[in-house]
Amino acid sequence: MKLLVKVNLALGVLFALGIGATAAVSRDLLQRNARAEVYENAKLLIENALAVRRYTSTHIAPLLETQIKYDFRPEMVSAYSALELLKNVREANAEYRQFQYREATLNPTNPANRAVQWESDIVNAFRNGAVASPMFGERDTPNGRMLYVAKPLKADSACLRCHDTAENAPTTMVAKYGSANGFGWKVGEIIGAQIVQIPESFALARAETTFRVFIGSLVGVLLAMALMLNGLLWWLCIRPITRISTLADRISLGEIDAPDFQRASRDEIGQLASALSRLRQSLVHAIRMLEA
Ligand code: HEC
Known part of the structure; x- marks a missing residue:
């Protein structure tokens, strides 16, 4: 999923x-x-x-x-x-x-x-x-x-x-x-x-109107928060991870001259990109040694 x-x-x-x-x-x-x-x-x-x-x-x-x-x-x-x-x-x-x-x-x-x-x-x-x-x-x-x-x-x-x-x-x-x-x-x-x-019923009708407005605005605020969270998640995680995994895919299929992993941020995903970049260098190095 x-x-x-x-x-x-x-x-x-x-x-x-x-x-x-x-x-x-x-x-x-x-x-x-x-x-x-x-x-x-x-x-x-x-x-x-x-x-x-x-x-x-x-x-x-x-x-x-x-x-x-x-x-x-x-x-x-x-x-x-x-x-x-x-x-x-x-x-x-x-x-x-x-x-x-x-x-x-x-x-x-x-x-x-x-x-x-x-x-x-x-x-x-x-x-x-x-x-x-x-x-x-x-x-x-x-x-x-x-x-x-x-x-x-x-x-x-x-x-x-x-x-x-x-x-x-x-x-x-x-x-x-x-x-x-x-x-x-x-x-x-x-x-x-x-x-x-x-x-x-006069009292309850008033309570019901206030209740609807209150719950309506609560649902509105939560939906807006969910939308923002989705955007953030996509921007901060999904997009960079997809980029890294596509690159890793290409390299794993032997395309050793594919572009290097770019460290775009200082967070954990940035660290992952650096680590993979080092891994790629070692891999390329090992392959070259095997070919020599
Ligand atoms: C000038 C005469 C008069 C005075 C003084 C008066 N009442 Fe009455 N009262 C009446 C009449 C006549 C009615 C009936 C009115 C109607 O419904 O047509 C009535 C009705 C009422 C009723 C409604 C129940 C019923 O009897 O039909 C209450 C309660 C009541 N009076 C309380 C008081 C109180 C308490 C006072 C004093 C602060 C007071 N009244 C002074 C003449 C008077």
Whole structure:
């Protein structure tokens, strides 16, 4: 087998092993990073929702105080504006369509916000102090695996204006939402949780893109190195050795006036050329003596 073929086979095996090991490690690392990034994004969404909540109760609600004597406007409710805002984000951006934001509540004013089983488990875990806030988790859904972040929602004294008893709440609000739900909350009580869910596929798709670019460039760099190695090998070894062996061939077939071996470099091949040149001289000398 030719030297170049042997070297390239060895390089091929080495590169394949190297790329395989790098791919296994980097894919795992990139997926973990993408997951962590998604959790950070989810935390930011929750903070956004909290900011909108605060803005609504400090800036918008006071403007509607007179209005709610006649007609209750949900626009003054912080929960409503936070939910609307995140709904808006989802509707305006196709890539965020599968993001979900919930204010899952055990005893909600609006039944649409009632915590379902797994959400109740989270709210109860917060109530029992079993988990720290924010809580990170994963769950399987019919639409694929979802990553979620949850943060407890606590009632304070200002909330009790509407969430204490139906008698104390604005009459227009009770007229709109009824007197059965969303009352009886206590100051300091965890009444629900903000939960942001993001599909795992969103994280994995990002990791996959980075992975492809990374492995693609690694393969590119290795191929370029292999090409350079081939060139060097040909230039430094194969070419001079082929020259020497062709000459040696001619001399071994009795062509004693073939040109002498040229020492073209100071390396081992140069030494070989010098040694063969001396050998040739001895050979020529011996032949001449035999002929004499
Ligand atoms: C002006 C009355 C009012 C005040 C004050 C108020 N809420 Fe509400 N809250 C409502 C109404 C009405 C809804 C239902 C909105 C809807 O979805 O239409 C609601 C909804 C919620 C929800 C969603 C679950 C549910 O009950 O439907 C949460 C959580 C919530 N409020 C928490 C709070 C907290 C915490 C505070 C205090 C920081 C607070 N609310 C202050 C009236 C009020």
